[in-house]
Amino acid sequence: MASPPPPPLPSAPPPVLPYVVALADDLSGAAETARALGGPVRLSLDAADVAGTAAAHDLVVDLDTRHLPPADAAHAVRTALRAARADPPPLLYKKVDSQLRGRLAAEAAAYAEGAEAVVAPALPAARRTVISGVVHMNGVPLHHTDGWRAERASAPRSLPEALSGLPIRTIPLDVVRSVPAALDAAFRRIAASGAHPAPDAETDADLDAVAAAALRLGPGFRLLGSGGLAAALGRALPRPAAAAPPPMLERDHTPLLFVVGTAEPGAVAQIARLTVLGARHVPLDPADVAAGTVRLPPAAAAPSLTVLSIDGSAGPRPGAGRALSTALGALAATCPGRPDLVLTGGETARTTLDALGIRELEPLGEIHHGAVHSRTPDGRHVVTRPGSYGGEDSLLRIAVALRPRLAASTAATRTCHRPPPA
Template sequence: MSRGRVLALADDLSGAAETAIALRLPSRIVLGASSGGLRAEGGSVALPATGDCVVVDLDSRQLPPTHAARSVQTAVAAGAFHGGLLFKKVDSLLRGNLAAETAAYAAGARGVVIASALPVAGRTVRGGVVHLGGVPLHATDAWRAEGRPPPRSVSQALRGVPTALVPLSVVRGGALADALDARFAQGRHPVCDAETDEDLDLIAAAAHELGPDVRTLGTGGLAAALGRLLAPAPGPAVPRPRDTPDRPLLVVVGTAEPTAVAQIAHLTAVGARHVPLSADELMSAPTSRLDITPIGITVVSLTGPVSPASSRELVTALASAVADVAGGSDLVLTGGETARRVLDALGITQLRPVAQIHHGAVHSRAPDGRCVVTRPGSYGEADSLLRIARALRPETPHPEPPHPDPVHPAPSRLRGEAL
């Protein structure tokens, strides 16, 4: 399959970076449609050349639905006018303005093929229902920070958009393109079940077979399937920035995910400095009074409960405080909202992806030369931040193994003893 030009849209920055790496093409990440010159009318449009990809972070997850839809409409009009392949990245937990943005994305297309599974993260779709580790999304606490219950299915999340289920048996049945076309003929957009990357490969191939007036919408898993289709061999890697161990490494954890506590602990175990900030400190204290100037590896995180209603204001305050001291620091930013606000405060409008450290943790280079790693807040094992730090700072020590207790030595395991 020959490489084509691709315009991809994401509703937050960590998702945009994940998409750029997954598509396997030389890529540029643009922070906001206006900063990249993506305009449907008047003036030139800075879209990718053949074989290249532009991924636009529309920064629309927290916008009112009508504003989010308008940002998608503008970007789609630019991409469609220039004949590019369009891809819309959505959150694998179905967060954001999913219905409004999908309706805008579908306008003018014969149909949209929807696949919201992300097998690499244990997120599958069966019977049109997203499952996390085999548990339906609506039976988990994955939406605890949203302030409302999660949708019970992909179709419910897309309320107002006409959809039709494509069960797993059809995805794997050998006539998927015909099945998708039949749903388009009914005026419906197919929602595809998927449990594996191979399922997503079948979906991407069938959608591509139906032509450029059929668009795809899904997670980074579907983006990766499109990447394998368009570029069976990954393109040449962007040269890695020169090692800069003399620069501070500033890690900003703006997520409320419980896993963040363990991730930070792995960093502090190897000597990183941790500066926890409460909401009251951020919102009331002048930045000059917050002791967050980075030295070596410094982790800044939010502590205590965060109300969904005030989360955007709080993240903006965190970003402002960080930008005041970031200087020439390299950055690790967890949570798409946090990452975008920090880079906005620093005046950084574009990134060039360099490599993926682990799934979702994307190492990019900013125009000013600094390294920037973005990662969704809900991703990563307990050692995620340590792995990222070690990728940027190979000299970071390994954690020391726990010392045996001389008073209460660990009991030896006897033959037949349960492990």
């Protein structure tokens, strides 16, 4: 008589996937990071949420430190890192501006305490690269562009200058693109010297190599970079797919409010594409906004598309950004009809949501690079976008994505404005 088959061996438990805690210095960057990571994620506007992270979800927190004094920004990073201690520990990520704005040196130094910070702010999707430790925009060194025109200071000439006080050593592209062992050895050699590695990068593949090396070397190496490096981390980690967003219900009768808080010259052309569709553009005098003397019309008089923007005809106002953003956000919060929101510029996005009492967003998708479509807990739809992102049709593409009925009007407009054949 045959022996009964042996009982099946117990299956191995599924591997515990490390979850990510990402810290951003502004809201549009936080939203960009949340989409870049790729899996289930919470996007919080409350730094206290770091302590309550559940391992089932990655967490991205906007620390809202871009406007703070350097010491206060560093303190916020240290506080968040202490709150993030858990068993098992999360993977840490620090989102920084690809143009090196904000309190980069102070926050990077705080983030690097007790670990090696791998500094890689390249963002290939926006044609922002790092060569020989110098950030380039469309092939031009950052300090030769106008990317810092609204800042009080001049753009740094290199990563070592931007991170003054944090010793870093650059790693050339040929090492980044070499075999993994060579890149790992470069990271270890720089760490042994008391410095932090800053690898060059031109492509997403370069950033993939950087993220993979940091993961191989373990939790003693922490990633610090733009949305490009966050996307590389997301590609490197095994992640369950984010839940598909429910179909968007028809919202044609819900007003759509664009709050353009960027000083970028391209914003003028972006707004013009909306006014062709019948959007009402309300350019606001900065002095009136700051004084709180602007009043919006009642709901009955409000069109379905409204654009609020700061009149930039007098040029940028270095150092005045936060005060204007706060006043602009407070004004936008009074807009009648509970509109869906399109918010450009991280400070404008944050101050508008703060004025509305919104503390969390659920990312749903990306309309174009950096234009992240989210939903609030009470069902309002919000798109955030860094001020420097997007072509001339950026706001138009966002409007059509949120209000598909506008696609026909857009097509008709293109036909009417098509130049006659030669």
